[in-house]
Structures are given as structure tokens and as C-alpha cells.
Amino acid sequence: MKTLLKTHNLRTTILLIAIMFAASRSNGQQLKPSDSGYAPVNGIKVYYEVYGQGAPIVLIHGSFMTINLNWSELIPELAKTRKVIAVELQGHGHTPFSDRKLTIPTLASDVAGVMDHLKIDSADIAGYSLGGTVAYQFAIQSPKRLKKLVIISSTYKSAGWLPEINNGFKGFKPEFFTNTPLKSAYDAVAPDKTKWINFLEQLIAFAGTPFDLGDANISKITAPVLIISGDNDGLDKIELMKTYKSLGGGVSADLGASPKSQLAIVPGQGHVSLMMQTTTILTYMNSFLQ
Secondary structure, eight states: OHHHHHHHHHHHHHHHHHHHHHHHHHTSOOOOOSEEEEEEETTEEEEEEEESSSEEEEEEOOTTOOHHHHHTTTHHHHTTTEEEEEEEOTTSTTSOOOOSOOOHHHHHHHHHHHHHHTTOOOEEEEEETHHHHHHHHHHHHOGGGEEEEEEESOOSBGGGBOHHHHHHHHTOOGGGGTTSHHHHHHHHHOSOGGGHHHHHHHHHHHHTSOOBOOHHHHHTOOSOEEEEEETTSSBOHHHHHHHHHHTTOSSOTTSSOOOSSEEEEETTOOHHHHHTOHHHHHHHHHHHHO
């Protein structure tokens, strides 16, 4: 009975996440990219879209997402003053499915490859959920190419999530995603729709694998970092505070200089609802990036 209830809750959660994201994005401004295409990197073709002009910022989406589902509310606002480059990770959206082993370092290298393709030496990087983990890895692998880092509801190690989140990943099954807006979004842009199950199986296995980018590596990040988290978004707040302290935060600014990194805990928000707080996130990002 407990197993049946747990399975039902996982399926319901995935459906609610998909519906909430799709509903919020259906009202978003449909800004057309000034450029889009595929960058040949690391044996695959990574899809990207470019919007606006100005200092570059690269956006990295979360698991199972597309550019539109994750960023359609923020892109029109950021593009008013910035050159926005949004990527779709291996198997997501327009980027074809690949049997290439899915690893965090490889995904971060893919992002760097897109920047190479677009002749961008350095940029601000912003990532949500899985995209935040990839962004942390980018900071570790390519520190000279990073100006500022924005991490939204994400962590650099499995222990950064609450135990129930990590346990939940283990229960994911491809059939939970049937007839969801996530499937519809995939079908709308995927170059080969027959790879849907392959994509899910690959990503579910990836999500269920413990990871840790290394406390020492995070403490060596020299670029300013803005961490945005919902107060109930599934992140372990004790671990999150440890992360912030390793980045120079958690001090008394009244007794000395303020740290270059920042931490924002948004009240009343979960992992999904946080990403829908466009005005709040944009306010934090604009203040930090300026």
C-alpha cells in the first residue's frame, strides 16, 4: 500500500510540475530569437537561441525542460539590455538524443562549446535546477570564461537536496510522463520524437545517480555567485548555508566588507513555483549582474 501511494504521489507531482510550468509559460511573451541553430560540440549537436544585444548571459534549463518552458518569461526582460544565449542540453528540446554518456562535466563542456561556436570568450551564466548544477561545473572547469554565476534552486551535490528528494528520484518511471505538457513540449520541437522513452530512461538514470562536484572546488570559485532558493524548494538549507559560506558569505557586513556573492531565500516558494516568480527573480538578477 505504501509503495502504491508513493508511486501515485510521484506521478501526481510530475504531472503538476508539468502543468504549472506549461500554464505559466502559455501567457509569456513569445519573443523570436535573433539567431538560432546547432553547435557541433563533443560529438553531438547542441541547440541554442540568441536574443537581444549587450553583455552576454547564458541560460541553462532544468531536467526534462526546453528553453521555452523554463525561460520564456525571463528572456524578453533580460534581452532588453543583454545578449541572451539559451541552450538545450543533450536530448532536451531541439537537441537530438544521443547515446553519449550523460555526465555533468560533459554538459558543462557542451555549454563552453556553444560559446566557442558563437565566439563568446566569457559570459554570465545562469542555471535552474539541473542547469544550476551544470553552471557550478562550468565555474569549476572554465573559471576564466565566467563573469558572474546565478544559481536558481540547485546544488552541486546530492547531499544538497533533502533526503525525500533524492529518494524521489529513484522512483521516477517513464510512464509517469505520459500525456503531460512535458511530453507535448518535447513533441513540438524534438528532431526525432521516437527517442522520447530513450531520453527519459537516460535522464532518469542520470538523476538517480549520486553526484558531488567537491566542496573544495566550490570554495575555489572566484566569480561572484548569486544563489536564489525557495524556502521550501527541496534544498537542505543547512547545506545551502554551508555553500554560501564557502563562497565568502555568512559574515557580518556591518563589521567589514560585504561579500561579493549573495544569497536570496524567497518565502512561500517551492522548486517549481520559485521559477514562476519572474519579477522577483529578475529583480535579484538585475541588481546582482549590474
